[in-house]
Amino acid sequence: MLKILTELNAVAGNEEKIADFILSQVSGYADDIIRDSMGNLIFLKKGKKQTSKKIALFAHMDEVGLICTDITDDGYIKFDCVGHIDDRVLLTQKVLVGDDELPGVIGIKAVHLQEKEERKKVIKKEDMYIDIGFSTKEEAQKHVSKGDYIALDSPYVRLNGRRFKAKAIDDRVGCAIMMELMHDKYDCDVYFCFSVQEEMGMRGSSVLTRRIKPDVALVLEATTASDTAFVPEHLYATRLGEGPVISLMDKGSYSDIALRKFIVGLAQKRNIKYQFKLTSNGANDSRVIQTAGGGCVVNAISLPCRYIHSAVSVADGGDYDEMKRLVRAVLNDIGSFIEKGSEEA
Amino acid sequence: MNIIKEIKQLSSLSGISGYEHRISQYLANKFKKYCDEVYIDSIGNVIALKRSEVGSGKVMLEAHIDEIGMMVKSIDDNGFVLITSVGGIDPRILYGNVVNVHGVRDFIGVIGAKPPHVMTDDEYSDVIDFDKLYIDVGMSAEEAKQNIPIGSPVTFDCLNTELESGYFASKSLDDRASVAILLDVLETIKDVDLGYDLYFCACVQEEVGLRGSLTAAYAVNPDVAIAIDVTHATTPDESKGTFKCGCGPVICKGPNIHKTLCNNFISCLNNASIPFEIEVESGNTGTDAWSIQTAKEGIPTLLLSLPLKYMHTPVETLNIKDCESVSSALVEFLKSYKRTGDMLC
Numbered sequence: 231m232l233k234i235l236t237e238l239n240a241v242a243g244n245e246e247k248i249a250d251f252i253l254s255q256v257s258g259y260a261d262d263i264i265r266d267s268m269g270n271l272i273f274l275k276k277g278k279k280q281t282s283k284k285i286a287l288f289a290h291m292d293e294v295g296l297i298c299t300d301i302t303d304d305g306y307i308k309f310d311c312v313g314h315i316d317d318r319v320l321l322t323q324k325v326l327v328g329d330d331e332l333p334g335v336i337g338i339k340a341v342h343l344q345e346k347e348e349r350k351k352v353i354k355k356e357d358m359y360i361d362i363g364f365s366t367k368e369e370a371q372k373h374v375s376k377g378d379y380i381a382l383d384s385p386y387v388r389l390n391g392r393r394f395k396a397k398a399i400d401d402r403v404g405c406a407i408m409m410e411l412m413h414d415k416y417d418c419d420v421y422f423c424f425s426v427q428e429e430m431g432m433r434g435s436s437v438l439t440r441r442i443k444p445d446v447a448l449v450l451e452a453t454t455a456s457d458t459a460f461v462p463e464h465l466y467a468t469r470l471g472e473g474p475v476i477s478l479m480d481k482g483s484y485s486d487i488a489l490r491k492f493i494v495g496l497a498q499k500r501n502i503k504y505q506f507k508l509t510s511n512g513a514n515d516s517r518v519i520q521t522a523g524g525g526c527v528v529n530a531i532s533l534p535c536r537y538i539h540s541a542v543s544v545a546d547g548g549d550y551d552e553m554k555r556l557v558r559a560v561l562n563d564i565g566s567f568i569e570k571g572s573e574e575a
Numbered sequence: 576m577n578i579i580k581e582i583k584q585l586s587s588l589s590g591i592s593g594y595e596h597r598i599s600q601y602l603a604n605k606f607k608k609y610c611d612e613v614y615i616d617s618i619g620n621v622i623a624l625k626r627s628e629v630g631s632g633k634v635m636l637e638a639h640i641d642e643i644g645m646m647v648k649s650i651d652d653n654g655f656v657l658i659t660s661v662g663g664i665d666p667r668i669l670y671g672n673v674v675n676v677h678g679v680r681d682f683i684g685v686i687g688a689k690p691p692h693v694m695t696d697d698e699y700s701d702v703i704d705f706d707k708l709y710i711d712v713g714m715s716a717e718e719a720k721q722n723i724p725i726g727s728p729v730t731f732d733c734l735n736t737e738l739e740s741g742y743f744a745s746k747s748l749d750d751r752a753s754v755a756i757l758l759d760v761l762e763t764i765k766d767v768d769l770g771y772d773l774y775f776c777a778c779v780q781e782e783v784g785l786r787g788s789l790t791a792a793y794a795v796n797p798d799v800a801i802a803i804d805v806t807h808a809t810t811p812d813e814s815k816g817t818f819k820c821g822c823g824p825v826i827c828k829g830p831n832i833h834k835t836l837c838n839n840f841i842s843c844l845n846n847a848s849i850p851f852e853i854e855v856e857s858g859n860t861g862t863d864a865w866s867i868q869t870a871k872e873g874i875p876t877l878l879l880s881l882p883l884k885y886m887h888t889p890v891e892t893l894n895i896k897d898c899e900s901v902s903s904a905l906v907e908f909l910k911s912y913k914r915t916g917d918m919l920c
Contacts, residue, residue: 306811316691318703319671322888324736324744333736335744339813340886341665342861349665352702359811361884361892363738365821373739385734387673387683393713395673395685456690459655459709465693511692536711540671542685544711 231406232386232550236396239326239381241295241312242429245269248291252409252424259412260422264441270434271424272442279417283568285561286421286444287411288435288515289404289451290428293397294539296325296360296380301371305364307334309380310355313429317355319540325360328378334362384541392547393470399543401428403533404450407554414558417565428515432482435515439522446489446527446568448560449516450553452545453477453507453532466508468534470546473503474553477530480507482517486527492567493529496559503552507532531557576762578755578898579743585751589675589730591644591661592783595619598640598751602777605758609765610775620791621777625761630770634912635797635874636760636905637788637863638753638804639781642746643887645729647676654719656684656710658729662782666704668888673732676712678723683732684712731889741895742820748891750781752881752898753803759902760909769909771798781863788863792870799836799912799919801877802864803901806854808882808893818882820893822852823900825880829856831864833875835919840877840908847907849900854880875919879904 240248249271257263260273271291294313301307307327321338336358341349360380364370386396396402408422421442425434439447457469468475476493477485497504516528533553536544590598599619606613606623613623621640643662650656656676660666669686676682687710688703710729712719731746738744757775764773774795778787781804792800806825809817818825824844828837844851856878859865864878881901884892 302811304811316670318667318688322668322885322890323671324734324890333738333744335736335738335885335890335892337810337812337885337890337892338665338668338888339810340807340888341663342886343807343813343817344665349667350702352700353667357812361738361742361744361810363740363742363892363894365740369740384673389683389685389711389713390718391713395683454690454692456693457653458687458689458711459651459653459657460689460707461693467690467692509692536690537671537685537687538690542671542673542687544685544687544713546713 231409232402235402235406236386236398239331240291240293241379241381242292242427243312244379245291245426252405256409256412266437268434268437269426270438272438273412273422275412275420275422277418278415281418283418284421284442284444285418285564286423286442286447287408288423288425288447288449288519289408290401290425290434290515291405292426292429294429295382298374298376298378298380300376301367301374302359303367305366305370307360307362307374309360315539318352320355320358321353323541324383326381326383327360327362328374332362332373333383334360337361382541393544394547395542395544397541397543399535399545400452400538403452403550407450407557410554411558411561416561420561425515432515432518436518436522439519439526444526446564447519448557449514449519449528449530450557451514451530451532452535452538454512454538455534455536458536468505468507470534470536471548472505473549474556475507475532475534476504477507480513481511482513483520483528485529489527489529493560496563497556500559502556502559504556576759578759579895581755581758582752583735585755586735586745586747587733589677590641591728591730592641592780594728595640595779602640606775609761616790616794618787618790619779620787622791622794623775625773627768627771629768632771633774633795633797634771634909635774635776635792635795635800636757637776637778637791637800637802637867638757639750639787639863640754640777641779641782642730643782647723647725647727647729649725650716650719650723652716654714654716656712656719656723658708658710659705663887666708667702669708670703672889674710675730675732676710676723676727678727682712682722684710687711742892743895744890744892746889746891748883748893749805749886752805752893756803756898756902760905763906764909773909778863785863785866789866789870792867792874796871797874800867800874801879802862802867803879804862805883805886806880807886808884810884818852820882820884821896822882823850823897824904825852825854825882827854827856827860827878827880830858831856831860831868832877836875836877843908843911844904849904849907851904
């Protein structure tokens with residue numbers, strides 16, 4: 231499932247294909263389905279017990295990518311980034327342009343033709359171009375238009391052991407886990423929310439939250455792992471192979487302390503690996519969910535992921551399994567947390 | 576022959592300079608089909624002879640089979656693989672690429688660098704050089720040290736991409752495209768007795784100092800040699816001294832090139848109405864033509880080139896029409912070449 235999901239293209243603002251796919255796969259498990267005007271998908275799964283409390287799970291369908299801003303006279307595509315991508319990961323990448331997914335490459339003149347000074351400079355995305363094989367603007371315009379979305383082209387590949395590389399691990403892991411968890415029934419009503427435009431500033435989830443007004447929300451994400459070469463250990467934000475990441479706080483939100491304690495307690499009880507996110511950098515849908523409408527108890531559970539926002543993100547299948555176990559455990563036991571919460575109130 | 580199919584096959588093989596054995600073996604089998612004698616010499620060159628029953632004299636066609644790449648320098652304490660370059664590579668293209676590490680067997684890995692959030696501002700705006708890049712193969716230090724000996728060659732992962740209008744992108748088209756042209760020429764003239772012996776030389780170690788061609792030319796000692804290689808094609812970031820893809824064969828002129836032979840080659844193309852371009856190289860052409868020219872007692876040499884965009888990257892791009900016209904040009908010349916020596920004066 232992760233292979234299929236990561237190889238689908240859904241640059242922020244262009245999530246239709248993946249939304250169609252998710253609908254085709256899991257509609258049968260839902261009691262109610264809403265596809266809103268932005269493109270967000272909501273699946274309601276009614277609980278086994280009658281309760282007024284609403285649980286919502288969030289994962290975003292969109293990924294970072296590019297968009298065509300112009301076509302040059304000699305038929306090359308100029309582009310801008312949709313969502314944050316480091317300019318330095320783009321050169322010589324393969325891409326798929328427009329709805330027809332025309333293959334192209336991001337070129338750069340040969341090393342032989344560069345002056346010594348040139349080689350010391352980072353090439354900015356404004357100076358890059360995509361080569362699809364057209365020789366004139368007219369020829370290119372028959373197939374490509376300004377505003378066409380462009381996805382990075384990077385197949386899912388297994389590396390050693392359970393490691394794998396793919397694009398869009400952020401946040402197809404969240405989508406994949408939600409799709410699997412929709413097969414089961416839970417005590418409470420659960421809203422499975424597949425949001426759009428997280429990479430644009432969590433725009434889809436803000437709309438979603440105002441519609442659903444959940445009491446408790448869990449955000450399923452991918453988060454940066456920095457356990458790599460040339461990084462001192464004390465700067466590791468998260469590590470691959472150490473289990474799902476429970477957020478404490480980040481640039482966008484503070485995790486609800488009671489909810490976090492509940493999740494950590496469950497992980498310990500069930501012997502599920504977990505780790506905390508040891509940096510306050512980055513943000514996710516939690517930011518807007520926490521404050522949308524009347525406010526909401528929220529926590530994020532994430533898959534550690536190296537080289538996030540590049541075509542070659544790397545994650546660990548073992549972490550994925552543990553993350554799924556943890557989220558499943560939370561859904562199964564969330565009733566006790568809610569009851570306790572209301573008693574305390 | 577279907578040239579593009581052969582180019583795909585050849586570019587998917589891995590062989591950095593000094594590690595070309597897989598390609599030598601593959602080509603020896605290919606040449607055997609239509610050649611009278613084929614052998615692999617002591618440094619890995621494939622030398623194939625198509626004998627004439629009626630005449631004498633020797634013509635040599637040459638292309639190199641090695642590719643640029645990397646080599647494993649060391650493995651760090653966490654299993655990350657540190658690398659250096661073999662042949663000229665712009666380090667700016669490496670971050671975010673997928674590679675094949677040829678250890679005890681082949682392992683797929685991705686090229687990573689420190690994540691942005693732990694980079695200093697200076698690091699963030701700077702070029703990431705070889706000493707700050709590494710390969711992530713998803714292994715622990717122990718696994719990596721067992722499976723990836725120091726000195727293991729590393730190549731770009733091959734993802735052939737057919738673009739529009741006959742364009743094709745892949746790794747190592749420099750110079751496997753020319754090798755495919757050699758095979759195409761052979762297939763075209765397989766039933767023709769040219770009146771002289773024709774040698775096909777697929778040579779090693781061009782990228783590190785034009786070495787294979789030196790020993791091949793010494794062994795063959797031809798009357799005339801033609802090296803086939805790639806030259807820089809025009810791209811949006813470089814128009815000076817480059818050739819538009821689709822222009823046909825690019826014929827080199829200058830001290831590396833035998834003047835009369837070259838003029839005869841040009842008249843031959845004019846007679847056959849094959850369009851071409853002239854490239855002027857006032858000194859070292861940086862190709863095997865340079866080493867062949869002074870092999871043995873001196874060999875009249877030509878250099879025929881194929882325009883190639885983004886040379887020395889994983890997305891080298893050519894137009895298949897150029898491969899076809901280089902092949903036709905060679906066939907025309909070989910058919911008109913006479914042993915009499917009148918071609919040389």
